[in-house]
Amino acid sequence: MTSTTSLFSPVEADLRLLSENLKQLVGKRHPILSAAAEHLFGAGGKRLRPAIVLLISRATMPDGEITPRHRRLAEITEMIHTASLVHDDVVDESEVRRGVPTVHNLFGNRIAVLAGDFLFAQSSWYLANLDNLEVVKLLSQVIMDLAAGEIQQGLNSFDTNLSIEAYLQKSYYKTASLIANSAKAAACLSGLSAEMAENLYRYGRHIGLAFQVVDDILDFTGSTEVLGKPAGSDLKSGNLTAPAIFALEEKPYLEVLIEREFCKDEDLQQAIALINEGMGIERARELAAREARSAVEYLADLPPSEYRQALSDMAEYVLSRLY
């Protein structure tokens, strides 16, 4: 139960259909984008976000039968996520993501800005055509949060005073908001009560934060092959995450290194060593575990099903990525 393949098996056919649909929806109208769409939706992505939307949709509908709107919501979720990745890569001037060259790198700044804009625009349009104002509001908030998160990250660059609360807020904006609000939107499309929908929002919020904290730990402990980028990339770019924030409490010299902004590679290697040496990684792992456990609690009101089981196993899977 530690690979996404077995975890997502109850919605495997749904995810295959989603990948095909995404390539067609995006590539069809604009040949210039079809190469980018093939690149973006072709492979590599974990499909975590649409998988959660589809699992919640099936877990909340009678006999697990979902509607075309649930499917469209899952597609919109992946489109918004992909649009934000494409623009993040422009903003951060990233050359590689998941071990694959970025759109920014392959097709240039111009196409990357346009492709991101087009994906955001398309998701807004499909969203409006779901004909559900509540869902439109939830996902519009996500698009705001994504922009706010990226701006916040820029503002806090190399800021050694960043609190763990501010880090979690930024992580909510950048990662958990999309998962939480699309989980709630799936519940709305299934006609659930406001309370049930709110519980699924909380499930998404906590699992999203757990996911982000784990990603941030892997940035220190993973190998270049697994990460598709060198270890310590976040730190190098000034993005302080849980392991570094915890480590700063016990390793004052880390502050000096971070404030020199890693012009010298040996500063970066020393900082990574300091973080790995202390309790920063372990405390971040505990934080992720707490978030994952909280997430599961919010599934209690769902009727038992293979879909609910998969949502619950997701918590274990998120943490299992660390081993």
Added chain:
Amino acid sequence: MTSTTSLFSPVEADLRLLSENLKQLVGKRHPILSAAAEHLFGAGGKRLRPAIVLLISRATMPDGEITPRHRRLAEITEMIHTASLVHDDVVDESEVRRGVPTVHNLFGNRIAVLAGDFLFAQSSWYLANLDNLEVVKLLSQVIMDLAAGEIQQGLNSFDTNLSIEAYLQKSYYKTASLIANSAKAAACLSGLSAEMAENLYRYGRHIGLAFQVVDDILDFTGSTEVLGKPAGSDLKSGNLTAPAIFALEEKPYLEVLIEREFCKDEDLQQAIALINEGMGIERARELAAREARSAVEYLADLPPSEYRQALSDMAEYVLSRLY
């Protein structure tokens, strides 16, 4: 009646309020954006789009009394327009717009992409919170069209086979769609019949096309001081517009010059001279006049008022920019 000041006087107070609101709405949450917001919404803009929305709103409401939603729609219209300008400047690597350095130039690629994203995101959010699905759909379509237009323009770069129909289609995407759909959205907020709303859409479509054709003529006939950029900038970047497309029919050598893509400045000067020499400018002027006349016809069903008069005078004003 040929300056925007006198033309917009029935909504002058509304426009002042709009400018203040925009600076606050955008700058408030993110200090990093407040400099950009001040720069973007501070001065220079003609406020054509929100003026049309406000005039239509007042022309369609009893006693010309508008609601907060009408105002918000006008603000959203200007936000979407500004977001698209900011990203256009990134994509086209423009240094100057309206004689003022671009956000891209002043604050860099990173902030320009983020500021554009944030403005698009904010407009989607305010849009959803207008609580009117029809309006959400109309403006989401605009955001799609803007992205499609910019992509289309890239695809047709230096394409001497571009037809006048394809040019008008691109101009609709890039300029007229926003004016047409926001005009229709204002009508929806006023509770007008579908037929009246459609007429206002057509008014917006035709006035928007007239406006774009006039802008494209000015790119050839205006001075650097008036344009805020050198004459022939569109042509130089490969963006073929009405004067060039008409001129190509009578000046075959223009095709040779365009296909050499203006690596040499003398090619550009020769092309501009050829276009000014022939009937291209005159035929483009006639096209703009036809569009402006068509626009006015669609105002016939509105009750007489100073607002309707201003909308009608707008047609003259658009053309008067040529003299």
